[in-house]
Amino acid sequence: MRTDTATATRATAPDRLPWLRGPLRARVARVPERAVRAGLVPPSWFGWRWVREEPLDSVVARGDALSHERIHQPAVADNPLPRNVARREDLPDEAGWWGYSMRDVPTRASGRTLLATLPERRIVAFTEPSKRNYYPVVLDRRGRSAFLREMPFRPGHREALARGAPVQRRERVTWIAERVYHNHSHWLTAHVPKLCLLEERGLLGDLALPARSNPAIDATLRMFGLDPAAVCSIDPDLPLEVGELTLVDTDRFRPELLRLVRDRLGPVPERAPWRRVLISRAKARGRRLENEAALEPLLAKAGFESVVMEELSFVEQARLMSETAVLLAPHGAGLTNMIFCRPGTQLVEIADLSFPNPNFYALASAMGLGYWLVEGRFCGDPALAPLDRDLAVEPARVEAVLRALGG
Numbered sequence: 001m002r003t004d005t006a007t008a009t010r011a012t013a014p015d016r017l018p019w020l021r022g023p024l025r026a027r028v029a030r031v032p033e034r035a036v037r038a039g040l041v042p043p044s045w046f047g048w049r050w051v052r053e054e055p056l057d058s059v060v061a062r063g064d065a066l067s068h069e070r071i072h073q074p075a076v077a078d079n080p081l082p083r084n085v086a087r088r089e090d091l092p093d094e095a096g097w098w099g100y101s102m103r104d105v106p107t108r109a110s111g112r113t114l115l116a117t118l119p120e121r122r123i124v125a126f127t128e129p130s131k132r133n134y135y136p137v138v139l140d141r142r143g144r145s146a147f148l149r150e151m152p153f154r155p156g157h158r159e160a161l162a163r164g165a166p167v168q169r170r171e172r173v174t175w176i177a178e179r180v181y182h183n184h185s186h187w188l189t190a191h192v193p194k195l196c197l198l199e200e201r202g203l204l205g206d207l208a209l210p211a212r213s214n215p216a217i218d219a220t221l222r223m224f225g226l227d228p229a230a231v232c233s234i235d236p237d238l239p240l241e242v243g244e245l246t247l248v249d250t251d252r253f254r255p256e257l258l259r260l261v262r263d264r265l266g267p268v269p270e271r272a273p274w275r276r277v278l279i280s281r282a283k284a285r286g287r288r289l290e291n292e293a294a295l296e297p298l299l300a301k302a303g304f305e306s307v308v309m310e311e312l313s314f315v316e317q318a319r320l321m322s323e324t325a326v327l328l329a330p331h332g333a334g335l336t337n338m339i340f341c342r343p344g345t346q347l348v349e350i351a352d353l354s355f356p357n358p359n360f361y362a363l364a365s366a367m368g369l370g371y372w373l374v375e376g377r378f379c380g381d382p383a384l385a386p387l388d389r390d391l392a393v394e395p396a397r398v399e400a401v402l403r404a405l406g407g
Contacts (some may be wrong), residue, residue, distance in 0.1 A: 279329035
């Protein structure tokens with residue numbers, strides 16, 4: 001969107017009043033921001049430096065929704081501790097960027113689930129150059145953001161709006177794509193549950209996704225009877241205007257949502273799960289298990305097979321998980337496939353607890369799996385981000401868990 005001379009003048013007005021000093025100058029400088037956040041002036045006047053964000057509940061409450069349904073109310077979990085952790089206090093209590101810690105998982109609060117159809121909305125997105133991550137946001141005609149979990153207004157949206165790109169137009173769209181929707185873990189836990197809910201309500205007919213897909217997304221859409229080529233049809237680099245936009249706002253690790261995925265897409269094995277599987281990250285770009293070879297004799301003796309998920313189709317991965325009785329893996333997206341494991345399967349995660357990620361503990365608990373936590377350590381280049389560093393683990397720590405599992 002173009003920033004004209006008047007806009008620039010308004011945005012920098014305090015700088016043109018050198019006689020203003022101290023607190024008065026600071027208050028005057030805040031006037032434009034406060035006016036935007038109060039909804040008195042559109043954010044486009046000030047180059048989208050500020051945007052008023054409204055929770056979807058607030059949008060519905062003020063009557064700016066064509067329809068809505070509150071599917072789940074907020075709830076508090078009652079999850080067991082990891083099988084090899086004696087006290088809750090022994091779990092890391094660092095929330096980091098996850099918003100909750102491993103210590104929170106036993107009584108983690110799950111947010112509500114809200115389905116709403118809004119009139120005349122615009123979806124603006126940008127793609128992060130370094131990792132090709134996709135970030136969408138939903139705006140109304142006054143430039144207010146309908147704040148959904150994982151869809152806040154970011155600086156990249158300001159830059160996308162300033163470009164003034166041509167606009168796509170659809171009269172009706174059902175939209176599920178959040179940030180990094182193409183990531184395997186985010187797709188399975190945050191997006192596929194939405195597909196299940198929408199299918200139950202007959203709302204998949206207007207489903208649209210960015211035209212940047214992958215084999216797992218395509219396979220999932222086919223499982224719902226959808227043509228990936230027709231669904232993945234939105235240019236991710238252009239704004240999308242929609243006459244009637246249907247959205248689902250969910251909590252990513254709510255048990256009722258996650259179990260829908262297994263019930264709808266998960267194979268049911270002909271007999272009780274029997275396989276013992278190590279998810280190998282040998283072909284992954286990061287978080288490889290550096291001393292995996294040293295564990296091979298121990299794991300072979302305990303009846304484990306090593307599997308590289310990248311070598312299996314999405315359907316094959318789901319079938320493998322349904323047949324798995326014990327799943328062992330270093331921290332990584334491949335662990336998300338536990339969503340297809342049958343209740344009672346035992347999950348063993350190797351993770352460095354200096355960067356504790358509670359998501360797989362929460363997912364295992366939601367799916368009714370036994371969760372075991374084995375402490376590893378980061379190794380390799382210390383300049384890399386934690387999520388990109390390799391791991392190592394003391395074989396004795398793994399052996400202790402295997403003994404407890406009876407193998």
